[in-house]
Amino acid sequence: MSKTNNKGQERVVTGIPGVDDILGGGYLPESATLVRGEPGSGKSIFSLHFLAAGLDTDETGLYINLGEPEDYIRDTARHFGFAIDAIEFLNLSASGDQFQGEETYTLFESGEVETPSLVESIRAEIQEINPDRVVVDPVTEFRYLAPDEHQFRSQILGLINFLKSEGATVLLTSQAAASMPDDDLQFLVDAVINVKAEADRRTIHVSKFRGSSVRSGHHTLRITDDGMRVWPRLDPNRHEREHNSTKLSSGVPALDSLLSGGLTTGTITFLSGPTGVGKTTTGLQFMKEAAGRGQRSVLYSFEEDHNTLFERAEAVNIPVTEMIDRGTLNVEVIGPEELTVDEFTHHIRSEVEDKDAEIVMIDGTSGFEQSLRGVDEDPMRDLVKVGRYLRNMGVTGLVTNEVHNITGEFRATDQGMSYLADSIVVLRHVEYKGSLRKVIGVLKMRTSQYENQLRELEITEHGLRVGDSLPELRGILTGTPTWDDDGD
Incomplete structure (x- = not known):
């Protein structure tokens, strides 16, 4: 759902209580946001909130899953009470239909190499359903399909620009770890949200947000039976x-x-x-x-x-x-x-x-x-x-x-x-x-x-x-x- 914040800016709601407050109303329309975190930090739940919020106002959503299989994600959604039956899935995980045959897939366009292209599959899906909201979870899986870092960055930037040009607001997740830095991805997106699971609490921190100011600091995040909730840090001003x-x-x-x-x-x-x-x-x-x-x-x-x-x-x-x-x-x-x-x-x-x-x-x-x-x-x-x-x-x-x-x-x-x-x-x-x-x-x-x-x-x-x-x-x-x- 799009709404207007107190500065007259149009925003796309996140679906997570407290996060819109941190972002000044929500995501910017037709922007790309990277949600980073270690395994178990809640990135997929974050994404499900985003897509479910769109369904509340008849927006279409597409979940491009490269990590967990579709059945697992749908089970997770049901556990937290998300009604996402209307969400379309493009299952590119290792158990997905795209990988059941003998063909080997690559990130490249099919014109560049002889093997089928995942980018081509994504483009076809986007043009068919014309989604308002798109999740790519996790985008870091594409790194294994590219021959070098330059090609990876080039293709991901092209994918992001294509999704935005088609009118979609995009959420990408990244497995953030010292062994797999994602600094290059942070340069390619409009916003970066960091979710972290510490020993005594979970936090959310916005380290980048083009086009608007956001609330700084590390804000409390909890995962309950109803999904995520965030409590922004108190700003007396x-x-x-x-x-x-x-x-x-x-x-x-x-x-x-x-x-x-x-x-x-x-x-x-x-x-x-x-x-x-x-x-x-x-x-x-x-x-x-x-x-x-x-x-x-x-x-x-x-x-x-x-x-x-x-x-x-x-x-x-x-x-x-x-x-x-x-x-x-x-x-x-x-x-x-x-x-x-x-x-x-x-x-x-x-x-x-x-x-x-x-x-x-x-x-x-x-x-x-x-x-x-x-x-x-x-x-x-x-x-x-x-x-x-x-x-x-x-x-x-x-x-x-x-x-x-x-x-x-x-x-x-x-x-x-x-x-x-x-x-x-x-x-x-x-x-x-x-x-x-x-x-x-x-x-x-x-x-x-x-x-x-x-x-x-x-x-x-x-x-x-x-x-x-x-x-x-x-x-x-x-x-x-x-x-x-x-x-x-």
Whole structure:
């Protein structure tokens, strides 16, 4: 099916969810695209998607198979639910009819040599059925039929030009391997798509696309019972909407006072402190108050399961179950290596763009780094992209960041993340007269003034309680707190 993208360019859809987005709408009409990958990377499935998509709009398709026999390809199509009965096959595989006789075939035109020509067979088939879409799988098999590299390139270029001149959009597959380089083929086509099966994930990468810009990077690809699906990498620059900044109240007056009225919407706030100090609970408090106004929030937990999270929240008067039932909260627990970073950001986009989530909380920067597959060598790059996306969409982001020292000298972030945060709320254990207490304060707010004092924090069965400021308590952030008046 041809369609027009947002720049007015006509495109031919790929049939694979996510790939059209990467290509700016799909393939260019009457172009030739090389799909490269090692055996088992999914090239044939990629091709079947392309032909099946054409059938949906009454386009004709031709599958020229030189590798696997036709029966195998049709069985593969049925396995993934592709209805390709109307697809024509030109079976040039070793088991095909073309090779059942005593004749020896060559790539050359029949006028050049005495043996029959595969090019001639292809030309006759094209002229007979006039296909809109053509797959040649794999084109690298032709290399074995040519006497030298020059003749191979010449004949393949002639074949590509002929198919395009007949009005076909062409997909060619290549067995990409170090022992069989295909650099010459990459020069002959209009676009090159690389599919790769790695130990922990599959990816797709567009290394060439004449006539248009594409989305760069290695994007997550999965093969499921329904075929292929691709999750493009998040590009924050592609997403933006108008929004007016307001204050987001916590519902705890003393906490709002610390923040000069609350958090600023559309900003990123880090809740930073050691384990057990109340970072997640503090974030949920903002979500609880937002739920009372009918606003939707989503929490992505990398470190706690549903039961633990729900029990802790309900125990401090945060009714997460009720909030979920009313549609004002969604909690997703992300297990180790369950998702790639591309799939995770797709979840966020779905919540923001389809379900109007106004608060997004990422509970655990360490879990983000360790649980998601495909995170950049510098995990901050992916987290920064998420933060920029949320800002552009006017969504308030909350990020819990665990620092490893429970007491002693305080560091707001262990991973140099402070430049991502518009605001940093610090939570801290302090020892006083043989007991541990909690304190809370604001270390940074880019968008407004804030109270530069620390307050005592208590987490009770009735919820959060933030007490008065503690001017008599000094040295909390240095690790040696002292009380000017002995705490009386």
